[in-house]
Structures are given as C-alpha cells and as structure tokens.
Amino acid sequence: MDHGIPLRERLIDVGVELVLTEGTGALGLREIARRAGVSHGAPRRWFPTHHALLSAIAHRGFADLAGRFAAATANAGTGAGSPREQVRALADAYLGYALEHRGMFELMFRHDLLDSTGRPDTGQPQLRASTQPLFRMLVSLVSHCREDGDEDGDAEVTAAALWAGLHGTAQLWAWGSLPLVLGDGRQELVGRIVDAVLDAHLGRVADA
Structure with a gap:
C-alpha cells in the first residue's frame, strides 16, 4: 500500500479492491481502515457515514x-x-x-x-x-x-x-x-x- 496516496483516496482504493475480490459483504469500515493501515476511526474524517464511503467506492x-x-x-x-x-x-x-x-x-x-x-x-x-x-x-x-x-x-x-x-x-x-x-x-x-x-x-x- 502506497502511503504517499492521500488518505481519502487510499480508503477508496482499498474499498474498490475489497469489493472486486471479496464482494460487498467485506466492505466494513473497520476492515477498510485496517487494510489502509489507519485507526478504525480515521475514515470518519473523510466519510461521516458508512454510506458515504460506499458511495465513493461505487x-x-x-x-x-x-x-x-x-x-x-x-x-x-x-x-x-x-x-x-x-x-x-x-x-x-x-x-x-x-x-x-x-x-x-x-x-x-x-x-x-x-x-x-x-x-x-x-x-x-x-x-x-x-x-x-x-x-x-x-x-x-x-x-x-x-x-x-x-x-x-x-x-x-x-x-x-x-x-x-x-x-x-x-x-x-x-x-x-x-x-x-x-x-x-x-x-x-x-x-x-x-x-x-x-x-x-x-x-x-x-x-x-
């Protein structure tokens, strides 16, 4: 994972990879954060709701x-x-x-x-x-x-x-x-x- 990529884009990249390889059931906020190498609360800075992150992936x-x-x-x-x-x-x-x-x-x-x-x-x-x-x-x-x-x-x-x-x-x-x-x-x-x-x-x- 390239940590030079801005966090918002990195989270979306991880979500895209997850949905393509494992399906929608894998798109939990905690799992996306873990794979992006950040705390489980970090995505909230860019995506106030789970729906917002899923929408960015879609x-x-x-x-x-x-x-x-x-x-x-x-x-x-x-x-x-x-x-x-x-x-x-x-x-x-x-x-x-x-x-x-x-x-x-x-x-x-x-x-x-x-x-x-x-x-x-x-x-x-x-x-x-x-x-x-x-x-x-x-x-x-x-x-x-x-x-x-x-x-x-x-x-x-x-x-x-x-x-x-x-x-x-x-x-x-x-x-x-x-x-x-x-x-x-x-x-x-x-x-x-x-x-x-x-x-x-x-x-x-x-x-x-």
Whole structure:
C-alpha cells in the first residue's frame, strides 16, 4: 500500500479492491481502515457515514462503466452506426461489466446502501450525477430506434424496461439461474438473450 496516496483516496482504493475480490459483504469500515493501515476511526474524517464511503467506492464503478460505454459506442460507430447497433453495444458492455465485476456491480445499484445525492459541503460524490447521464444516453438512443419516434416520456419508460431486462439477465446469470435452465454457453446465450430483450422493447427499428 502506497502511503504517499492521500488518505481519502487510499480508503477508496482499498474499498474498490475489497469489493472486486471479496464482494460487498467485506466492505466494513473497520476492515477498510485496517487494510489502509489507519485507526478504525480515521475514515470518519473523510466519510461521516458508512454510506458515504460506499458511495465513493461505487462512484469509481460508475466511472469505469461510463468509460466502457464510451468505448462501446465509439466501436459501434457513433457517426455511422445505427442507434440499434449502439444500444446493442451498450447492452454488451453493461452485461460484460456485470459478469466480470460482480461485487462492484451489485454495490453500484444498491441505493439502499448508498447516498445518491452526496454532500456538497464535504465534497462527497453525487451518484445521481454519475448515473443520470448514462441513463439519458440510453433514452436518447431508444428515442431514435423507432420509426414512429417516441415521445420523451415513452422513451424513458422503454429505456427503463430495457435496463430492467438487462439487469435481470445479469443477476440471473451471475446467480446461476439462467445457466441452470439454458446451459452454460455464456457468450452465445447471453448474446441471444440481449437480442431478445432488445427485440421485445424496441420492436421495429430505423437504420438512421
């Protein structure tokens, strides 16, 4: 552990490593402090609540996911790829992240454990500011996927339903439920499930 790193960042680094290797159950304040080499009360200086520290850890996950989304849409051809192709790329990136980083993925969407609004007076991250742009990106693409053109409200509902389908796929696969009923050919089957989810929620799509 590099003690030259500011304590706040060191605590987050330890939390990220813990959640990636051992899952959300390992994210106790005392354990994070111990691994960071500080007293168990030291984290309170930077994170007044456990939720605040967990939120800072989850913020790193959303930053990673946002980077994957940006790379996915770029690879799909942001200028030339159809909205459907870009939605498919986002879906693949989302499920790939979920299955590769199960602990972080679980934490990121446990808003019962997180402080979504943050605390501007202490510089705590606002998770809402991290999650909303990702969802708005999906809404924008969904709104361009139908030939008849969705109203914004309809696009939001469709995007939310699509997200719920993808998230459920990720959870059921990670828990072993989908492999149990469909077999264990992850790459092929997950791709087919993604296409089925997109077909169910997007219907006919425009190439433009």
